[in-house]
Amino acid sequence: MEIFLSKIDQERFGYVIAKSKLCDTDKVEELLSQARTLGVELLIVRLATDNLKAAQELERNNAILTDTLIYYQKKNVSKYNIKLPEGYSACYADEGDAEHVGGVAAGSFKGYFGHYHSDNRLERIDCDNVYTSWAKNSCLDRKIADEVILIKKNNEIAAFSTLKIIEKNCFDGVLFGVSPAHTGQGLHLNLMQLSQNWGAENNISRMVTSTQINNVKVQKNWCRVGLEPLNSFYTFHVWLNHDSI
Secondary structure, X not given: OEEEEOHHHHHHHOOOEEEEEEOOOOOHHHHHHHHHHXXXXXXXXXXXXXXXXXXXXXXXXXXXXXXXXXXXXEOOOOOOOOOOOOOEEEEEOOHHHHHHHHHHHHHHOOOOOOOOOOOOOOOHHHHHHHHHHHHHHHOOOOOOOXXXXXXXXXXXXXXXXXXXXXXXXXXXXXXXXXXXXXXXOOHHHHHHHHXXXXXXXXXXXXXEEEEEOOOHHHHHHHHHOOOEEEEEEEEEEEXXXXXXX
């Protein structure tokens, strides 16, 4: 089983936070014991949705279900002749775009409920900043993203996607954001096409991406560009130091 302390989450939320991924053969009690040994206050656990035995064992240990992620994939990305709306253009981001990309993320993810937001013990403003800083740092750190694609109108960033190579022949479409001022233009679909073009240009044929299972609108766009459901995962939060609750 995997368990590691998340320094960035601890700095953001003020708790000792660890993350873990449970496999079918892993024991929940062993995981919780390791977390307690590390002094963890909040343990974030992800596991496949078909591992119901572990999910129920987590619930018996006061874990709360905070989201269900669904992953999509396309085994062979396509090369698109993209027609952006009139006045829009696409380019790659550089470090100078970081603050503006963070600003677009702040607007595009407003009201979005990830697993942090689903935990009412965490401050909402800190949860919002997860996506803002994630998008911003994607422009600054190759460990976070290998490429950030922008769609602009009159030098204003209207939309972005962040891409990360996760295997030799596979990349992840990590974050996709469209500014509220530019919704209704089909830019999210364009980002999916641009992302596949980037993969094709870099000889990376497989693309994966994920979202909340109830985020149906974006899943429809993914189907339109040939992605198919791959698998799904639960995310649980387990508070181990009840004095922190």
